[in-house]
Amino acid sequence: MTKPKVLISDKMDPNAARIFEERGCEVDVITDHTPEQLAEIIGQYDGLAIRSSTTVTKEILDAATNLKVIGRAGIGVDNVDIPYASGKGVVVMNTPFGNSITTAEHAIAMIMALARQIPAANTRTQAGEWPKKDFMGIEVTGKTLGLIGAGNIGSIVASRAQGLKMKVIAYDPFLTEERAIELGIEKVDLDTLLGRADFVSLHTPLTDQTRNILSRERLENAKPGIRIVNCARGGLIDEAALKDCLESGQVAAAALDVFESEPATDNPLFGAPNFICTPHLGASTTEAQVNVALQVAEQISDYLVNGGVTNALNMPSLSAEEAPKLKPYMGLAEALGSLVGQLAHGNLEKVSIEREGAAAELNGKPITGAVLAGFMRRYSDTVNMVNAPYLAKERGLEVSEVRQSREGAFNTLIRVTVQTAEGPRSVAGTLFGNDAPRLVEIFGIGIEAELSGHMLYVVNDDKPGFIGRIGTLLGSHDINIGTFNLGRREAGGEAVLLLSLDQKIPDDVIAQATEIEGVKLVKALEF
Incomplete structure (x- = not known):
């Protein structure tokens, strides 16, 4: 029986290739290619393992005459044309749980950084100042954290925040009352959340329904002095409106790890008061990078060898068992x-x-x-x-x-x-x-x-x-x-x-x- 053939087209942990081989797949690792070079070779492969560098376009999919599955080592699949892949009969998978803890911890770190103004205090201290009186922070103990999205990552943030003695409320149309009780959080509507929360952390995918979920109107009507964290997806917040609200003081501070347009080398929020940002580091830990690479190798192998479907975005899940x-x-x-x-x-x-x-x-x-x-x-x-x-x-x-x-x-x-x-x-x-x-x-x-x-x-x-x-x-x-x-x-x-x-x-x-x-x-x- 001919072994399924898989291409790893982005840099990932070398143990991913070992897993493919151990599970009965032939694997090639070819990175740093142009789209044209990828199109020339993709027809040889049954599976494609990617991160964020490879973009799977219609042209690539048309050339992928034997392709059966694409696996994204990570959550976001903006670099895959999923509707066109579906029309071609190609399964598209991601690994939504491999970097959940890492992303949740980054959100908590952002909350703490906002509460104590750590980045600005660090910059001025290293510049030779001693601006102790300029940085009066707030405690997070006893404050209300509002989660927009209480799925896998949001629920981990809730657990960590509860450990900091924060009260957690959440807006999530898919959150059941039973699950809310299990998590120890209060389910509320979005307007109530924005009216009560001291901190807001977003943990929802970007869809037509969630785009600009924090619109200008919602930001202006939120609790005065609210602090906002987004380690989920760019496009969930009206960035121009957020800048205006930061300048007026309606929003006390904001921390973004993601932007509507990335890489964000130029953004209207840069230089806004009480604004901190990181370059999409939510999943950037050693543990997470290893986890998602191993998981995508396991998932692709299970599908090609055993017919198991895990974390597919365009096909019902079917475990290898x-x-x-x-x-x-x-x-x-x-x-x-x-x-x-x-x-x-x-x-x-x-x-x-x-x-x-x-x-x-x-x-x-x-x-x-x-x-x-x-x-x-x-x-x-x-x-x-x-x-x-x-x-x-x-x-x-x-x-x-x-x-x-x-x-x-x-x-x-x-x-x-x-x-x-x-x-x-x-x-x-x-x-x-x-x-x-x-x-x-x-x-x-x-x-x-x-x-x-x-x-x-x-x-x-x-x-x-x-x-x-x-x-x-x-x-x-x-x-x-x-x-x-x-x-x-x-x-x-x-x-x-x-x-x-x-x-x-x-x-x-x-x-x-x-x-x-x-x-x-x-x-x-x-x-």
């Missing part, structure tokens, strides 16, 4: 999606994926992704689990998931239903022996079949002699039948025939099959 158990289910789901996609007619607007019995207890997102990967092949021959949901969304396909814990005739069952002009059409399948996918129902007719290779689907009247006639036709064209599967609604009613063939059936043979007495529909299938 889950992958072997889910693999047969995903094979079944993809085959069912492909079957209904090939058989259903017209423009389909809705698809429902139902899981029963043992299947209902599993991680449903990868199963849904596999169904869509099979189904969307009716529209594209380059579809996979990564880009299928995006293609479905582009076509306006409504996708619903149903989980039924009850167990019916089968211990485990997946059913895929589409809405057609003639009404709902569904197919269902199960696993035999926990690892052998089988079709067990097609459009309401019970039938047992393995979905693979070249197949022929026939709908016909249940009349004597039909099987002989279809077999004779195929035999006359030297088309060998592998398996023969039958189902019917009732004796003498509508019947279904599903054949596996040793070769693809020619169009002229299909045309001849439609002329056989009693035939209603003939369709070639490919799996």
